Amino acid sequence: MNKQEYRIGTGFSTLLMIFLVLCITTLGILSLVSARVDMKQTTRNLEMSQGYYEASGKAQELLFQIDQTLYTLAHSATSQDDYLAQIKRTLTLDASDFFIEDDSIFFSIDATKERYLDVTLTLTPYDGKGSRYTIAAYQLTDHQAWGEEETFLNLLQEDNE
Amino acid sequence: MRSKHSTLLTEIIIALLFFSLSSIIMVQLFAAGYEKSLDSKLSSQALYCAQDWAEQAIAAPLSPPDFFKSNGWVETEDGVLSYQHGDTLTLEYTFQLSQGNGGGVLYTGSLSLQAPRDDAPLLTLPLTQYRREGDL
Numbered sequence: 001m002n003k004q005e006y007r008i009g010t011g012f013s014t015l016l017m018i019f020l021v022l023c024i025t026t027l028g029i030l031s032l033v034s035a036r037v038d039m040k041q042t043t044r045n046l047e048m049s050q051g052y053y054e055a056s057g058k059a060q061e062l063l064f065q066i067d068q069t070l071y072t073l074a075h076s077a078t079s080q081d082d083y084l085a086q087i088k089r090t091l092t093l094d095a096s097d098f099f100i101e102d103d104s105i106f107f108s109i110d111a112t113k114e115r116y117l118d119v120t121l122t123l124t125p126y127d128g129k130g131s132r133y134t135i136a137a138y139q140l141t142d143h144q145a146w147g148e149e150e151t152f153l154n155l156l157q158e159d160n161e
Numbered sequence: 162m163r164s165k166h167s168t169l170l171t172e173i174i175i176a177l178l179f180f181s182l183s184s185i186i187m188v189q190l191f192a193a194g195y196e197k198s199l200d201s202k203l204s205s206q207a208l209y210c211a212q213d214w215a216e217q218a219i220a221a222p223l224s225p226p227d228f229f230k231s232n233g234w235v236e237t238e239d240g241v242l243s244y245q246h247g248d249t250l251t252l253e254y255t256f257q258l259s260q261g262n263g264g265g266v267l268y269t270g271s272l273s274l275q276a277p278r279d280d281a282p283l284l285t286l287p288l289t290q291y292r293r294e295g296d297l
Binding site: 008010011013014016017020021024025028029031032034035036038039041042043044045050054056057058060061062063064067069070072086130131132134 | 165168169172173175176177179180183184187190191193194195197200201203204208212215259261263265267270275276278285286287288289290291292295
């Protein structure tokens with residue numbers, strides 16, 4: 001009975017080596033790319049959080065400034081109408097957006113990445129005592145239009161002109 | 162026959178040499194990926210930790226320094242509040258006060274996180290709070 005022999009032929013080790021090197025290279029590159037994407041995401045998350053807290057800090061400073069102004073005006077005003085008129089005349093804020101409407105003060109602060117911290121205050125009736133305003137809104141809003149970053153196929157002829 | 166064996170041996174030796182050289186490069190590639198992954202994990206952990214403390218301080222009925230002091234933070238000689246989070250992270254809260262004429266107080270400060278192996282802080286989170294007279 002003939003015994004069949006298995007021998008490693010010339011070129012087999014080279015082929016095996018090429019296969020192994022390719023496999024390890026692919027896995028290594030995938031691992032590095034995955035780690036880089038993860039890091040990028042973490043950095044973005046970090047920047048967005050820091051942007052929010054910076055905006056919130058700025059909002060708190062403006063609240064302090066508003067409260068100081070309201071305190072001074074509440075003691076010098078003679079009536080509710082005079083109080084509101086003086087607020088409209090004297091209050092100025094360093095914010096992205098700021099306006100006074102009836103008994104509400106609105107201001108907006110840039111929180112980076114197209115986001116803004118919108119704050120709305122409701123003024124309490126003038127009497128020189130107690131809290132001078134209540135915070136009606138304190139929210140982070142995205143001012144970027146939906147899908148603005150995406151690119152679309154321009155299928156309508158009118159848009160091409 | 163002898164020549165065939167010698168060729169095969171030479172091929173195997175060259176293949177092994179090339180494979181070991183490639184392996185060295187690949188190990189460095191894996192190590193770089195792993196280190197990046199660790200950095201990312203540490204940054205995420207630092208952010209969650211800082212956010213957690215910041216949000217608790219904002220929501221608390223106390224001023225931020227009083228809140229931190231009542232939760233185990235230690236005040237150093239230079240007035241900075243410090244807290245050891247686990248074995249890896251050290252939190253620090255630096256602040257200054259501005260007293261308003263209406264009785265309110267503005268606490269301007271920042272929370273920073275320090276990892277033991279780095280000189281620069283991992284992250285610094287601004288934490289400024291205005292407390293009106295009735296808030297405290």
